[in-house]
Structures are given as C-alpha cells and as structure tokens.
Amino acid sequence: MARKTRYVLLGLLTEGPISGYEMNKLIKIRFRFFWDESYGQIYPELKYMEHEGLITSTVATESRQKRTFSLTEKGYHALVEYLKAPVEKESVRLELLIKMYFSKHIPNHVTVDHLMTFRDSHLKDLALLNQFQTELTSIPDPHGNHQDILKVINFGIKSNQAYITWCDETLKSMEKSK
Amino acid sequence: MARKTRYVLLGLLTEGPISGYEMNKLIKIRFRFFWDESYGQIYPELKYMEHEGLITSTVATESRQKRTFSLTEKGYHALVEYLKAPVEKESVRLELLIKMYFSKHIPNHVTVDHLMTFRDSHLKDLALLNQFQTELTSIPDPHGNHQDILKVINFGIKSNQAYITWCDETLKSMEKSK
DNA sequence: GGCGGCATGTAAGTTGTTACATGATTAA
C-alpha cells in the first residue's frame, strides 16, 4: 500500500475541513518526530484525490484565495482500508550512525560535535513532547482521540529518551578514551 | 551534502576492495536497522563514482564476471569531507504511528495486530544486535573500528528496547480498556 | 538436471525535495 502521503492527508481531514496550507502546518507540528511532507507532495496529491472523488473542495466566498478540503464517504473508506492494512517496512535513515560507524577516519572532536548536535535536537523534541503530553491531558477532547495521540507521544518520549541516554554514554566513553 | 548512497559505499571500501553485490549484502546486515540501499542505487552510483575517479575497478582474471572496486585517494578524501560535514536532517517514517494516531477509525484488534507485528520485528532486531555485540567483543579487530561499531550497535539496542517497552505498555493499556 | 546463491545491470515508474513565482492579509 504505497502512496502514503494521501492517507496522512485523509487522516487529518477526519477532524474537519482544512486547507493544504493547514495540513502542512499540522504535519510539521504533530508528526514532526516521525513523518514529514512538503508542499510539492501535498498540493498535487490534493488535486489528484479530488479528481478521484476522495475529497471535495470549496473556496471561501469572501474573495479569499483559500481552498478548504473535505472528506467524502469514499475518501473515508479509503483511509480505513489503509489503516487496517499491515504496516509496511518502516524507513529510517540515520546519517549520524553512518558517520559514527566510520568515525575512525575523522578527528574525535568532530564526532563529539555531531553527537552534541544530535543530543540537542532530540532534547528539544523531548521537551516539546512533554509539553504536548501535559497539554493534552488538560484540554477538552472533541474528537475522542487523545488517548491515541498520547500513545504516539509516548513513543516519541521513550525513543528520544533512549537517544539522549545513548548520547550521554557515548560522549562519556569518548571523553575517557581521549 | 546530498548523495548519501555514495558515502556509504566509499565507507565500506575503506576496509578493502569488494564488489557491488557484496556491498549490498554488507549494508543489509550491518546497517539493517538504520539504513538501506538497493541495487538500483548501488550499481549506477558505482559506475558514476568510477567515472569521477573516486574508485577504480578490476575484473578478476579467472573469467569470472565479478567486478571488484577499490578506493582511490580522491575517493577517500571525498569520504572524509562528508564525514566531517554536519549531519543533515534525519529522515524517519514510522507508518505504525500514523495508524496509531488515527486508530479510533479501526477496530481495536487490528491496532493490536499492528503493535504485535512491530514488537516481533524489533525483538528480532534486538536479538541480532545482542549477538553482534557479543561477537564483536570476542573476535580480532583488524580495522581497529570495533569500538565505533559497538557504539552504533548500542544505539540500536537502546532504541529497540525503548520500542519494545512502549509496545508492552501500550498493549497492556489497550487490554485494560477493551 | 535443477536449485540456491553469486553476480551485474537497467527501465520504468514513483516519490520526494528545492527553489521559484505569485499574491493576499494582518499587525506593528
């Protein structure tokens, strides 16, 4: 089941009509640590899905150039079929580990830099995830999906914690051996 | 610094001359949990790198149709430059989390299935990583890079453990609420 | 003789990134 971009967009539309621009923003916030899409994917896919009848769109009356999309029955059905289908091979590419693997070819301080940048970035992710977690437990749950989202957030928290622990251990062992 | 496939191939060649076929095998074994390449990437890239003078190739005398590649000075230099450059944005795509995020649209047992498949797969990764770890500490270290590889393995162990812990917790919480 | 693994390669299609072009709206 390829064409994954579309299912993310359809998923977002289950919570109500939004524009392509808004979809992009939501993906960047909510899915930031495990998914990404760009406009070059989003807009053509929306156009194509409308052509296929999975979504419909309307342009707001007040002369605004904003196009809002809504899910059709057919689109919802396609989403559910996707969600039920087995998860395909996940794709992960961690350049840091390639650079680590071959790190004997570069000075130690460069690898330390790479590690510290990685650590910082995931520390930020972790802070954000903790914030989301706190927020979600205190605001209303109109779509009844907070428990599901909390599970996803929990995944992020656990894996980011693991990354940071690894960074700390690795940095310590590199300091010792220098 | 794009064109990442090439640097992985150059990295492998630092340990001695090998063929494209062997590179593919090595990637599938050593990098399995954080990187992948396919023949459709490897062979054209090797051809192009030879053209650029980053590698050279020889066909074994004994009429075999096996082409073995070696690193040139220029190729080694290009690799080192890459290794020194900052790590770019990592790309991670975890479909499971998309399906989890929108799981209110599918029956509970389907999500449980997804989780168990994920858990199984990462349990296997973890077993393999533990095996590698044990092996590496007991065999000779001709290239003097076992410490570096162990760091990479450690990353894999830590993150896979985090994934599995998350699966267990999530499965338990879903059982309770069913 | 047939099977599995070794070995190389490409064509076609799909997917994804980046940079650009364009213009409206809003708040300081």
Added chain:
DNA sequence: TTAATCATGTAACAACTTACATGCCGCC
C-alpha cells in the same frame, strides 16, 4: 509601510523502488 505570515502552486531535479533480464558456479 513594511515585515511576517497566510496561501497556492509548479518545474526541475534528485532519489528510490520494483521488476525484470541475464548468466555463472557449485553441489546434491
């Protein structure tokens, strides 16, 4: 009035997957 953000979209390119075609080698 000007900067930021909202908003849509495409063209060119780069990267990646999949399926296919081909043939060797060793062994049972």
